Amino acid sequence: MADGRKIRYYDSHGQSRSAADRRPADDQPAIGEMRLDLLTNEWVAIAAHRQGRTFLPPKELCPLCPTTGEMLSEIPDSDYEVVVFDNRFPSLKSPDKGWTLPEENGIETEIPAAAGICEVVCFTSDHGTSFGELSTRQIRTVLEAWRDRTRELSQLDFVQQVFPFENRGEEIGVTLAHPHGQIYAYSYLTPRTEKMLASARRYFARHGRILLDDVIKRELQDQVRIIAQNDHWIAYVPFAARYPFEIHVAPLVGVPDLTALSTAAADAFPEIAHEVLARLDGVFNIPMAYIAAWHQAPVREGRDVMRLHWQITSIRRAPGKLKYLAGSESAMGAFIMDMKPEQSAAQMREVTIK
Numbered sequence: 001m002a003d004g005r006k007i008r009y010y011d012s013h014g015q016s017r018s019a020a021d022r023r024p025a026d027d028q029p030a031i032g033e034m035r036l037d038l039l040t041n042e043w044v045a046i047a048a049h050r051q052g053r054t055f056l057p058p059k060e061l062c063p064l065c066p067t068t069g070e071m072l073s074e075i076p077d078s079d080y081e082v083v084v085f086d087n088r089f090p091s092l093k094s095p096d097k098g099w100t101l102p103e104e105n106g107i108e109t110e111i112p113a114a115a116g117i118c119e120v121v122c123f124t125s126d127h128g129t130s131f132g133e134l135s136t137r138q139i140r141t142v143l144e145a146w147r148d149r150t151r152e153l154s155q156l157d158f159v160q161q162v163f164p165f166e167n168r169g170e171e172i173g174v175t176l177a178h179p180h181g182q183i184y185a186y187s188y189l190t191p192r193t194e195k196m197l198a199s200a201r202r203y204f205a206r207h208g209r210i211l212l213d214d215v216i217k218r219e220l221q222d223q224v225r226i227i228a229q230n231d232h233w234i235a236y237v238p239f240a241a242r243y244p245f246e247i248h249v250a251p252l253v254g255v256p257d258l259t260a261l262s263t264a265a266a267d268a269f270p271e272i273a274h275e276v277l278a279r280l281d282g283v284f285n286i287p288m289a290y291i292a293a294w295h296q297a298p299v300r301e302g303r304d305v306m307r308l309h310w311q312i313t314s315i316r317r318a319p320g321k322l323k324y325l326a327g328s329e330s331a332m333g334a335f336i337m338d339m340k341p342e343q344s345a346a347q348m349r350e351v352t353i354k
């Protein structure tokens, strides 16, 4: 790209891509800082430049549509299948050589640069669709892009964890309507990953088995929370769901991350993704706002016990009603659910798939 960022095209039939970025080279924002919340020992990335980012532009000014005529977007070519490029407003950036995460964390500690990588994944050139409505081939291409980026980002010496995700819907703060997701490669383990890693390790030490394998075994026994299944994947509402509609999608043969998926499992993913998202949208017959998050094992530890899964959470309780994270959830991290997971699973199973 003109300003030095990198763009990658993922195509299913070998097009050559050479369109030049004709925009003037903007200055790149400086790297932010990472501050440690001493009370919880959790990192907070502070990226003050993100205030200026594009907020819900009209379709004709969409920066994620292909370039047409004089409308120069983030994608120089006039068409694309899937693209991944460096985020123009990154919360985390590639640090100077030799950057390390401070080990001793105290009040006297120096403030480290917010090291990491933030990328944007455009799922399709079609502005008016959604991930769940993409063709099988298109979802497969997106999956391949996630796999490729996980592989490459995992090789950077400052990266500890790679997190592909999608935010969908204005209700949860999406600032661009174009179907897209993001990838964060963190230079530290996120609080949720640290917790999941500790649980997986504790379980393995106690039982000698992989935690997620046993969770899936229980779902297969109980059946009541399963909402979709094929030869390679299972989708279920977790036993202790935190959100009105929460779905976990996991490969039946556990793997640490996307790169370790078999070709057969990767090929079977679009089918289950279609079904899960159709069931979610079918509950109230409206496009559901959701967060779809790929939980992967960290890059350098825990790969023997942590297993890949795709977590979809929606804060919508009913048409016109959202679940807000209020006192108990926000201040204490203690979730209160007013619906049984078995009930939301039944509602999603009852949806007739067209």
Ligand SMILES: [Zn+2]
Binding pocket: 059, 062, 063, 064, 065, 126, 127, 178
């Ligand atoms: Zn667009």
